[in-house]
Amino acid sequence: MIVFGTVTVPSVSTNSKPRVTIDHVARAVGVSRQTVSRAINNKSEIDPGTRQRILDAARAMGYRPSRFARGLVRQHLITVGLVIADVLNPFFPEVTAGVLEAAEHRGWQVVVYTTNSDHRKELEVVDLLIEQVDVGVAFLLHQDAIVKAAGAGLPFILLDKGDRAPEVPGVRIDFESGVRQGLEHLLDRGHRRIAMIDDVTYLSVVGPDPRREVYLKVMAERGLPVDAGWIQPAHNSVEGGAEAMGRLLAARPDVTAVFAYNDVIAIGAQRRAAELGLRIPRDCAFLGFDGLTVGELVEPPLTTLHIDKRRLGEIAVEQAALLLGGPEERVAEDAVIRPELVVRGST
Amino acid sequence: MIVFGTVTVPSVSTNSKPRVTIDHVARAVGVSRQTVSRAINNKSEIDPGTRQRILDAARAMGYRPSRFARGLVRQHLITVGLVIADVLNPFFPEVTAGVLEAAEHRGWQVVVYTTNSDHRKELEVVDLLIEQVDVGVAFLLHQDAIVKAAGAGLPFILLDKGDRAPEVPGVRIDFESGVRQGLEHLLDRGHRRIAMIDDVTYLSVVGPDPRREVYLKVMAERGLPVDAGWIQPAHNSVEGGAEAMGRLLAARPDVTAVFAYNDVIAIGAQRRAAELGLRIPRDCAFLGFDGLTVGELVEPPLTTLHIDKRRLGEIAVEQAALLLGGPEERVAEDAVIRPELVVRGST
DNA sequence: TTGAAAGCGCTAACAG
DNA sequence: CTGTTAGCGCTTTCAA
Numbered sequence: 001m002i003v004f005g006t007v008t009v010p011s012v013s014t015n016s017k018p019r020v021t022i023d024h025v026a027r028a029v030g031v032s033r034q035t036v037s038r039a040i041n042n043k044s045e046i047d048p049g050t051r052q053r054i055l056d057a058a059r060a061m062g063y064r065p066s067r068f069a070r071g072l073v074r075q076h077l078i079t080v081g082l083v084i085a086d087v088l089n090p091f092f093p094e095v096t097a098g099v100l101e102a103a104e105h106r107g108w109q110v111v112v113y114t115t116n117s118d119h120r121k122e123l124e125v126v127d128l129l130i131e132q133v134d135v136g137v138a139f140l141l142h143q144d145a146i147v148k149a150a151g152a153g154l155p156f157i158l159l160d161k162g163d164r165a166p167e168v169p170g171v172r173i174d175f176e177s178g179v180r181q182g183l184e185h186l187l188d189r190g191h192r193r194i195a196m197i198d199d200v201t202y203l204s205v206v207g208p209d210p211r212r213e214v215y216l217k218v219m220a221e222r223g224l225p226v227d228a229g230w231i232q233p234a235h236n237s238v239e240g241g242a243e244a245m246g247r248l249l250a251a252r253p254d255v256t257a258v259f260a261y262n263d264v265i266a267i268g269a270q271r272r273a274a275e276l277g278l279r280i281p282r283d284c285a286f287l288g289f290d291g292l293t294v295g296e297l298v299e300p301p302l303t304t305l306h307i308d309k310r311r312l313g314e315i316a317v318e319q320a321a322l323l324l325g326g327p328e329e330r331v332a333e334d335a336v337i338r339p340e341l342v343v344r345g346s347t
Numbered sequence: 348m349i350v351f352g353t354v355t356v357p358s359v360s361t362n363s364k365p366r367v368t369i370d371h372v373a374r375a376v377g378v379s380r381q382t383v384s385r386a387i388n389n390k391s392e393i394d395p396g397t398r399q400r401i402l403d404a405a406r407a408m409g410y411r412p413s414r415f416a417r418g419l420v421r422q423h424l425i426t427v428g429l430v431i432a433d434v435l436n437p438f439f440p441e442v443t444a445g446v447l448e449a450a451e452h453r454g455w456q457v458v459v460y461t462t463n464s465d466h467r468k469e470l471e472v473v474d475l476l477i478e479q480v481d482v483g484v485a486f487l488l489h490q491d492a493i494v495k496a497a498g499a500g501l502p503f504i505l506l507d508k509g510d511r512a513p514e515v516p517g518v519r520i521d522f523e524s525g526v527r528q529g530l531e532h533l534l535d536r537g538h539r540r541i542a543m544i545d546d547v548t549y550l551s552v553v554g555p556d557p558r559r560e561v562y563l564k565v566m567a568e569r570g571l572p573v574d575a576g577w578i579q580p581a582h583n584s585v586e587g588g589a590e591a592m593g594r595l596l597a598a599r600p601d602v603t604a605v606f607a608y609n610d611v612i613a614i615g616a617q618r619r620a621a622e623l624g625l626r627i628p629r630d631c632a633f634l635g636f637d638g639l640t641v642g643e644l645v646e647p648p649l650t651t652l653h654i655d656k657r658r659l660g661e662i663a664v665e666q667a668a669l670l671l672g673g674p675e676e677r678v679a680e681d682a683v684i685r686p687e688l689v690v691r692g693s694t
Numbered sequence: 695t696t697g698a699a700a701g702c703g704c705t706a707a708c709a710g
Numbered sequence: 711c712t713g714t715t716a717g718c719g720c721t722t723t724c725a726a
Contacts, residue, residue, distance in 0.1 A: 019422070021703055032713045037705060045711060062500050067426075067479055068418035069703030072718045075366070077479070079414075079458075087440040087447065088640075097434045100461055109479060111426075112459050114447055132414055132424070132456060153409045238644070267644060293435075297585070297614060299646035368719055379697045384721060392695060416719035419702045 020063045029057045040065060079109045080320060081133035083125055083140060085117045089236070089264060090292045091309060092139075095159070098313025099137060106321060117141045117201050117236075123148065130154050135324055137316045141205050155323040157316045161334060162210060169323065171315050171335045175210035178305045178339030182259060182287050183218045185303070185341055191257040191285060192224055197244045197269055199261040200233035211261060211289065227252060234265050241268025249276060256284060257347070263288035263295045263304055270302065270346060285347040289339070300345030307339045367410045376404045387412060426456045427667060428480035430472055430487065432464045436583065436611060437639045438656060439486075442506070445660025446484060453668065464488045464548050464583075470495065477501050482671055484663045488552050502670040504663045508681060509557060516670065518662050518682045522557035525652045525686030529606060529634050530565045532650070532688055538604040538632060539571055544591045544616055546608040547580035558608060558636065574599060581612050588615025596623060603631060604694070610635035610642045610651055617649065617693060632694040636686070647692030654686045 022040075026033040031050065038046045039054035057063075071077055082099050084092040096112070103110045111133060115121045122145040129136045129149060136156030140146050146165050149156055158170030186194055194215075202209050212231070219226050229251040234244035241260060245268065248255065258273075260266035266288030270280060278284050280300055288295055291306025315335045369387075373380040378397065385393045386401035404410075418424055429446050431439040443459070450457045458480060462468045469492040476483045476496060483503030487493050493512050496503055505517030533541055541562075549556050559578070566573050576598040581591035588607060592615070595602065605620075607613035613635030617627060625631050627647055635642055638653025662682045 019703090022705095023703080033703090034705080034714080035712060038712085041705085047711060050711085059498070059500060064477075064500055066419065066703050068415045069718090070478075070705080071415035072413065072419055072703080072720085073705045075718080087444045090437065090440075093434040093437075093440045096459075097461075100434065100459065109458050109475075111456050112443075112447060114444075128456075130411070131417075151406070153406065153411055238640075271644070293585075294641050294644060297618070297641060298644050366719090369721095370719080380719090381698085381721080382696060385696085388721085394695060397695085413719050416702090417721080419704085419719080420721045422702080 019066070020061050022063070022065070025054065025058050025061060025063050028061065029054050077109060078106070078135070078324070079111055079133045080317065081111050081113060081129045081136045081138070083113045083115060083122075083129065083136060083138035085115055085139055085141075087112075087114060090294055091262065091264070091290050094292075094309035095313040095316075098310035098315075099317055100313075101310075102314040102317035106317070108317070115140075117205075119145075119205070126152075126154075129156070135320045137313075137320055141202065143206075155320070157319045157323065159312065159316055162206065164206065169319055169334060171312055171319065171337060173307060173312075174336050174338045176214050178289070178307070178341075179211050179214035179259075180218055181339070181341040182289070182303075182305050183215065185343065186257045186259070186285060186287060186347065187222065189257075189285065189347060193227075193230070193252075193255045194219070194224075194257045194259060195230040195232065195248055195252065195255040197232050197234045197241060197248065197258060197260045197265055199236050199265070200240075201236060202261070203233055209261070211259075215259060230255060234261065234268075236262070236264065238264055238268035238271070241265035241270075242272035243268075245269035245272040246276075249273070249278075257287065258284060259287045259289075261289060263290045263292040263302060266302055266304070266346075267295065267298050270298070270300075281345065281347050287347055291339075291342060296344070303344045303347040304342055305339035306342045307337050312337050366413070367408050369410070369412070372401065372405050372408060372410050375408060376401050424456060425453070425482070425671070426458055426480045427664065428458050428460060428476045428483045428485070430460045430462060430469075430476065430483060430485035432462055432486055432488075434459075434461060437641055438609065438611070438637050441639075441656035442660040442663075445657035445662075446664055447660075448657075449661040449664035453664070455664070462486075462488075464552075466492075466552070473499075473501075476503070482667045484660075484667055488549065490553075502667070504666045504670065506659065506663055509553065511553065516666055516681060518659055518666065518684060520654060520659075521683050521685045523561050525636070525654070525688075526558050526561035526606075527565055528686070528688040529636070529650075529652050530562065532690065533604045533606070533632060533634060533694065534569065536604075536632065536694060540574075540577070540599075540602045541566070541571075541604045541606060542577040542579065542595055542599065542602040544579050544581045544588060544595065544605060544607045544612055546583050546612070547587075548583060549608070550580055556608070558606075562606060577602060581608065581615075583609070583611065585611055585615035585618070588612035588617075589619035590615075592616035592619040593623075596620070596625075604634065605631060606634045606636075608636060610637045610639040610649060613649055613651070613693075614642065614645050617645070617647075628692070628694050634694055638686075638689060643691070650691045650694040651689055652686035653689045654684050659684050 022033045022036050026036045039051045113125045119142050122142050126145050126149045130152045139159045158168045161170030161172050232244040232248045234240040266286050270286045288302045288304035291304045295302035369380045369383050373383045386398045460472045466489050469489050473492050473496045477499045486506045505515045508517030508519050543562050579591040579595045581587040613633050617633045635649045635651035638651045642649035
């Protein structure tokens with residue numbers, strides 16, 4: 001045991017050039033490498049004295065077993081690659097929490113990659129995934145990135161699964177039910193001129209997102225015309241939401257409610273509205289999507305369609321396990337996450 | 348290239364039992380495994396025709412190179428283990444962003460582990476670190492976990508470095524300067540009865556944290572007595588901050604300012620104060636620590652000591668690189684992060 | 695352009 | 711209790 005201030009951390013361990021191998025230790029101690037292996041791995045069939053001598057020598061020499069050599073021989077450790085767009089968007093940490101927990105539960109390791117939803121970056125990350133992990137759990141926007149991963153035979157679970165990759169297993173969010181709940185809530189409150197702030201990236205890459213499609217559908221069902229100016233694209237950030245809200249109010253100052261692509265955008269939009277003198281929810285109501293914790297902290301607290309993001313991550317890992325599990329055993333059906341309306345002060 | 352809906356993802360790749368090796372592919376195609384290796388690795392010395400046949404066969408058979416075998420032979424890929432307390436506390440994602448970026452820059456892989464600052468969990472995670480990564484970058488509260496890692500010869504960088512591990516390299520946050528700035532700001536505003544809400548876990552494990560020590564010191568320098576009831580412990584969460592604030596106001600309703608361990612706690616405390624009818628900052632001012640984005644979104648926006656968390660993560664990876672770098676090359680000195688006062692509406 | 699041999703660092707299986 | 715013999719799956723010589 002090392003005591004700081006008395007004994008220093010073995011600086012030999014910080015070398016990089018000559019890797020200390022089990023053979024070096026064996027030679028130094030004068031035993032076979034098998035014996036060293038036994039000592040290192042806490043096997044029982046070994047003389048306590050020998051064992052101690054080996055451990056001491058190993059530590060002194062700065063020996064650390066090679067994880068590659070070990071992995072090669074005991075085909076155990078599974079690594080899952082988690083691909084998210086951005087750690088800073090609070091949505092992803094929650095999913096990550098679920099993934100980490102489920103992975104730990106199975107003794108899996110999680111390597112994290114971020115893409116910022118950038119096309120080139122997604123393709124690069126998929127390459128890494130193919131090389132470095134056993135199974136991927138990924139938010140991937142770009143069709144060709146998905147195709148590339150699947151084509152390379154990488155087992156993976158798609159986390160933002162829409163209609164674009166029917167053959168790839170994933171977790172599906174029930175936008176139909178979610179958005180419908182939210183809009184009906186707004187309609188019940190008497191709103192008729194309901195705008196939508198959409199994510200510009202998703203829009204430009206994948207096409208109209210499911211939220212928007214359901215929005216248009218529900219409005220049509222009620223016989224409510226949707227004014228073209230009601231739909232504003234936004235960058236996926238608080239500032240993006242604020243800008244879109246500014247544009248919306250300039251174009252259509254008479255909207256009474258805003259349905260946003262997600263909570264981050266909704267928070268930005270709501271702030272900007274307040275800055276411009278609107279009273280929320282009286283002058284304009286706001287509905288978010290995702291159910292982020294931060295939505296409870298803003299003023300007024302945000303009404304939102306809450307989805308269990310942590311569960312989303314857990315389910316993804318379960319699906320991944322199925323994928324890796326049996327021979328030919330296809331993941332039968334996508335798991336589904338259903339959003340739940342949480343009414344707070346913003347509506 | 349696979350087209351979804353037309354060709355299905357090769358289900359053979361989802362098998363787990365018989366790993367398809369390079370030899371299987373070689374035999375199937377009728378070439379040596381070196382030739383397969385050449386095809387897979389895009390080497391130039393290979394006949395385009397052979398190459399294509401091999402690639403096709405490999406794909407059809409669901410062949411994926413073993414990363415262990417590869418790693419063993421080309422000693423390249425470095426894996427850094429990032430240990431954080433909790434993905435859900437917004438402080439950590441920001442650090443993580445920095446680590447991910449710096450790691451990507453170097454072509455390193457990042458495996459993420461969480462501990463919840465739990466003692467047993469920290470020890471377990473250190474075990475995993477020792478087995479699974481080349482270098483650790485870690486928030487570790489418990490001295491024995493730090494000692495264990497260092498003792499095992501694992502190169503690592505301590506992220507919440509206080510005075511407890513002088514021999515372990517790390518990044519140091521300049522609490523002295525930070526807290527002083529913050530308190531002087533409060534004193535300038537005329538506050539004299541300044542309470543502090545401290546983190547109970549840190550307190551119970553490591554002892555009084557540097558923030559508190561500087562707080563006591565500055566107050567003493569000004570000749571301002573610190574009432575015992577002014578210091579309240581809190582769990583590290585919004586709710587924890589709220590509870591502590593409740594206790595504080597019950598015990599000492601006459602405090603005029605609160606300095607919190609971090610922004611998360613400050614936000615909770617501020618909310619509770621507002622719920623109890625206090626007007627912020629008139630009746631009570633709030634000062635946080637960390638400079639989280641969410642602090643800008645609450646009402647009133649939180650005055651805080653901002654630290655560049657992303658930079659913290661980047662620096663840690665740079666330090667890690669030094670550690671791995673030269674022989675005997677010790678990381679000369681801890682890098683230092685200096686907090687910066689950001690004045691907003693809460694003071 | 696291709697193949698054969700050697701070995702990366704380790705552990706499992708069997709002797710002794 | 712300890713050593714020897716075989717690989718794990720791949721790439722890197724070196725020949726052909």
